Amino acid sequence: MLDRKKNGKFLYTCAVRPAAIYGPGEERHLPRIVFLAKLGLLPFKIGDPSVKTDWIYVDNLVLALILASMGLLDDIPGKGRHPIAAGQPYFVSDGSPINTFEFVRPLLRSLGYDLPKTSLAVQHALLLGRIFWAIYTMLYPWLNKWWLPQPLILPAEVYKVGITHYFSFLKAKEELGYIPMVTPREGMAATISYWQEKKKKSMDGPTIYAWLFCVIGMTTLFCAAYLPDIGPVPLLRGFSLFIFRSMWIMRMVFLLSVAAHIGEAAYAWHLAKRVDPANSRGWFWQTFALGFFSLRFLLKRARKLA
Incomplete structure (x- = not known):
């Protein structure tokens, strides 16, 4: 594509179409996958294992952009007046199509997260996706x-x-000279190192199921033990009495649980001051809410540093 400016010169453009981007600092694909894996919200893989998609390491993408910009120059001796890349589209990638879930497996494993073993057919995943799409369409004002x-x-x-x-990427190779300079193995190794270092600077924590268990459980126990008979109380x-048999036992369990959480939170704050001082306050509040579900991650970090 070109456009004549007022001074008689041309503005040349082209389209560089990258595959899914990965690498240190990438903020679109892998952060979401890692976040969901950390919360235990990757319950299934989607599609057949033979499905393959393209990925491109960030340095390879930068190389492609540089080569494309050079292909738009019209003042290179011996190249003629019309740049070879003007008005052209170029697909670029690492050149190694792979199943998405197999691609992220080494990263998730290095961070201590599990990849789901079960698979969901595409049509069923689409149904689930459309349900979420409909729900979030209704929630548009609060997105x-x-x-x-x-x-x-x-x-x-x-x-x-x-x-x-x-x-x-054959066209980009022939016209621009694009050849990936970082292999997928090297790119993933650099990506793993980046995420491992990032994890060291952030707090670990349990899955969302532990959060739901603790928050809902403690809230339910408090309501059943102390609130008057209003609403769902x-x-x-009745459900709590079925388990604990008496109000006295129910209240004692709640008070002992609160005391345990406070004690664990205080110990977590003290330990975090030594092994993760930047996040000591976060460790205190997370352990106060989750108890040992949170503390065990801090103890694991302390053992690694010992």
């Missing part, structure tokens, strides 16, 4: 609120990981 989590999956993501789609109290 930018901090308290609203991202949808678990959307139809576009299902197509991205569940349908084979990749392209050849009688139902909660």
